Amino acid sequence: MFTEFMEMVEARFSPDAVDAMLDRAAIGHDGAYTAVGHYPHEEMVRLVGALSEQTRLPVPQLLEAFGEYLFGRLAVLHPNLLAERPSLFDLLGRLDDTIHPEVLRLYPDAQLPRFSVVSRDAGSLALRYDSPRRMEELAKGLIHGAAKLYGLEVGVRLEAVAGDDPHVIIHVESTR
Ligand code: HEM
Structure with missing residues (x-):
């Protein structure tokens, strides 16, 4: 994730933007991330925060753009994980019992979210x-x-649910 993030910043902004972001985030090392290494989540938060200050783009917008870029890269790097998913809803409905467990096998230190289907129709x-x-x-x-x-x-809407067990419902609707 970190290597891909660096590459996205370099491609969408510039190599200088990467250096400026690393300086601003003051992460205490030179940002030479490797694809197999594992880095604290807090560091990603600092990097995105620094990029946001620098570009004056809001953090949610940067994270979303990164997600979109990242999926394209994951599809290239791990085609086998996506090969047997006949539809988008199928893929999304099975993240927890297929894709992310496989990720955990490859990267035992990965910190993964949990997803479950609340409702689904065509x-x-x-x-x-x-x-x-x-x-x-x-x-x-x-x-x-x-x-x-x-x-x-698709249209994607996030609904934050507060309370004792805070979570987010992600509503996905196909628009064509
Ligand atoms: C649309 C499909 C997917 C969604 C919505 C999704 C969602 C996420 C989210 C939100 C995270 C951040 C961690 C968190 O929220 O706690 C994450 C982490 C991750 N996901 Fe997925 N994911 C998807 C597909 C994939 C695929 C196809 C792969 C790999 C082939 C993958 C590999 C990973 C990895 C490596 C991490 C990082 C774990 C870490 O930082 O320790 N994901 N995923």
Whole structure:
């Protein structure tokens, strides 16, 4: 995730933007991330925060853009994980029993969210997202990226549910 994030900043902004972001985030090392390494979630928060200050774009917007970019990369890097998913809703409905467990096998330190289907019909899916990291905007971007792969256009709306067991319901609706 970190290497891909660096690449996105370099491609969408510039190599200088990467350096400026690293300086601003003051993460205490040179940002030489590796694809196999594992880094604290807090560091991603600092990097995105620094990029937001620098670009004056809001954090949710940056996370969503990153999610969309990331899905395209994941599809290239791990085609086998996506090969047997006949539809977008199928893919989204089975993240917890297929894709993310496989991720955990490859990267035992990965910190993954939990997803479960709340309701589903032909044109809409409500997905419950649970994660202490609260990266629902990243999820939204990933879903847009995935939809593209299936040639679909979808609307994605996030509904935060407060209370003793806070979580987010992600409403996905296909628009064509
Ligand atoms: C549309 C489909 C997907 C969605 C909505 C999704 C959602 C997410 C979200 C929101 C996170 C951030 C962590 C958190 O929220 O707690 C995450 C982490 C991650 N996901 Fe997924 N994901 C999807 C597909 C995939 C695929 C296809 C792969 C790999 C082939 C993948 C691999 C990972 C990895 C490696 C992490 C990082 C774990 C870490 O930082 O330790 N995801 N996913």
